[in-house]
Amino acid sequence: MRACIYNRCSTEEESQINALEIQVQESREIVEREGWIVVRQYVESQSGTTSYRRSEYQKMLEELEQDLFDLVVVKSIDRLTRSAKDWYVFLDKLMQNHKKLYIYIDRKFYTPDDNLLTGIKAILAEDFSRELSKKIKNAHKRRQEKKSGLNITVPIFGWDKVSKDVYVLNEEEAEAYRLAFAMAEEGKGFYTIAKQMYNRGIRSKKGGRISEVQWRKMLYSPRAHGSVVMHTTEYDFETKKKRKLPESEWIVIEDALPPIVSAVYQQKVLEKIETRTARNHFSNYTRNMTKGGLYDLSGKIYCSRCGKPYYRSQVLVKKEKVIAWKCSTFLKQGREHGCRNDTVLEKEVLQTIEKMYVGDANEYLQRKEALIAETLELLEKACCENENKKSIYKFQKKLDQLQNKKKVLLQKLLDEIIKDEEYIVLEREIQEQIENLHIVIKCMKEKQDEYINCKERLCEIRQILNDGVVRQAILKIITKKVERIFVHLDGRLEIFFQ
Numbered sequence: 001m002r003a004c005i006y007n008r009c010s011t012e013e014e015s016q017i018n019a020l021e022i023q024v025q026e027s028r029e030i031v032e033r034e035g036w037i038v039v040r041q042y043v044e045s046q047s048g049t050t051s052y053r054r055s056e057y058q059k060m061l062e063e064l065e066q067d068l069f070d071l072v073v074v075k076s077i078d079r080l081t082r083s084a085k086d087w088y089v090f091l092d093k094l095m096q097n098h099k100k101l102y103i104y105i106d107r108k109f110y111t112p113d114d115n116l117l118t119g120i121k122a123i124l125a126e127d128f129s130r131e132l133s134k135k136i137k138n139a140h141k142r143r144q145e146k147k148s149g150l151n152i153t154v155p156i157f158g159w160d161k162v163s164k165d166v167y168v169l170n171e172e173e174a175e176a177y178r179l180a181f182a183m184a185e186e187g188k189g190f191y192t193i194a195k196q197m198y199n200r201g202i203r204s205k206k207g208g209r210i211s212e213v214q215w216r217k218m219l220y221s222p223r224a225h226g227s228v229v230m231h232t233t234e235y236d237f238e239t240k241k242k243r244k245l246p247e248s249e250w251i252v253i254e255d256a257l258p259p260i261v262s263a264v265y266q267q268k269v270l271e272k273i274e275t276r277t278a279r280n281h282f283s284n285y286t287r288n289m290t291k292g293g294l295y296d297l298s299g300k301i302y303c304s305r306c307g308k309p310y311y312r313s314q315v316l317v318k319k320e321k322v323i324a325w326k327c328s329t330f331l332k333q334g335r336e337h338g339c340r341n342d343t344v345l346e347k348e349v350l351q352t353i354e355k356m357y358v359g360d361a362n363e364y365l366q367r368k369e370a371l372i373a374e375t376l377e378l379l380e381k382a383c384c385e386n387e388n389k390k391s392i393y394k395f396q397k398k399l400d401q402l403q404n405k406k407k408v409l410l411q412k413l414l415d416e417i418i419k420d421e422e423y424i425v426l427e428r429e430i431q432e433q434i435e436n437l438h439i440v441i442k443c444m445k446e447k448q449d450e451y452i453n454c455k456e457r458l459c460e461i462r463q464i465l466n467d468g469v470v471r472q473a474i475l476k477i478i479t480k481k482v483e484r485i486f487v488h489l490d491g492r493l494e495i496f497f498q
Helices: 019-033 055-064 084-096 112-145 171-186 190-199 212-220 263-279 328-337 346-356 361-366 368-383 388-414 420-480
Strands: 002-008 037-044 071-074 100-103 159-163 166-169 228-230 233-236 241-244 251-253 301-303 310-317 320-327 482-487 493-497
Touching: 002 019, 002 055, 019 037, 019 071, 037 055, 037 420, 055 084, 171 190, 171 212, 171 263, 190 212, 212 263, 301 310, 310 328, 320 328, 320 346, 346 420, 346 493, 368 420, 388 420, 420 482
Parallel strands: 002 037, 002 071, 071 100, 301 482
Antiparallel strands: 159 166, 228 251, 233 241, 310 320, 482 493
């Protein structure tokens, strides 16, 4: 039989070194000893209580509906899941697709007669996990309340860990941290801070770019002045999700880290950031649209009649929502008392820009094919590497040899060189090897089909890139070169390029 193995380390074993590795090897040995063929092996490191987060488990459920294997092999029920609901969902899929389940710790196949017993085991496993979750949560909270540990599980920019819960300043990173505060105080936004820091060679602990979102979190974090805030979230076993806790339940450890800036200075910078955010907040059409905004055309489209900027909105055209730009005077005062200039559709504005601009666009279009070719080459390398060709050829050659051997054996029987009993034993051995090879080759050819499908998909991607994506990218570059667009009453668009 074709077997798939599902391996997951239980909670009790997680502390043991190489527990999962041992289980993976052990399960393979058991399957091979039974004379089955391993065609799939799913190895999982996630918790057994949250099946939707377990990618390998989800992959196995999907492939359960395909004719890839006949048998699922697991160590015990709690390796599959510790949720009674998920257990019955799995069983339903198993029965519908006529697959078997072998639990090797019990050395037996699952049968419908075991339904009650296995159901009770699944409920007990779920209850065990629930109790374990409560104990871990309680122990974790007590540690935090006693302030016996900082619970910082990853390296933090600005500090180096020298021993358990003991950190010292990394002077180079701390200086970059202070510089970020100074830039924010000057009025620079987080995108600008991230860009300038990257250009200065400032990198994260892992050596990558520190994004604007990360810089924002770092500047707002109380760690900057040495405090650590814990118990801000809690895992809910029933929903299998984390939930935010009210501020009254947070646990704060003052002076847990050497400070990078003072608490007073940090508060002063954050107040300045909040002041700027409040002034630029888009409410009741009061935002200053003469500056660049969220969209490519923000602050560029103006009414030739009243001189006011156009604002982005959505309108219904033939029962479909499309992006349109409307005069801000019209939006504030209406058509009767305000401005009567036309609404323009974003799609039509972009098409007009594309037609008008012919300068650098030709250069971009010439590079289009090279760009598409490079993209497809990377995709092919990532997704479509075909490693089965040589293996299929090798096994096919072996299969041909066995077929010839079978013919020779038959000839020897006819020539009375061997006896009937000898022929039956030898022929059966050869036939078993042939059948096994057929199964192996079939699996590999399925992989080969995946490779062919991948090639076809790349052709589709080429078409998509050719039809729209590259054109959109070029259009985005052209739009950045637009300085001002005036909408006239007769429907004309007057476009000024930089």
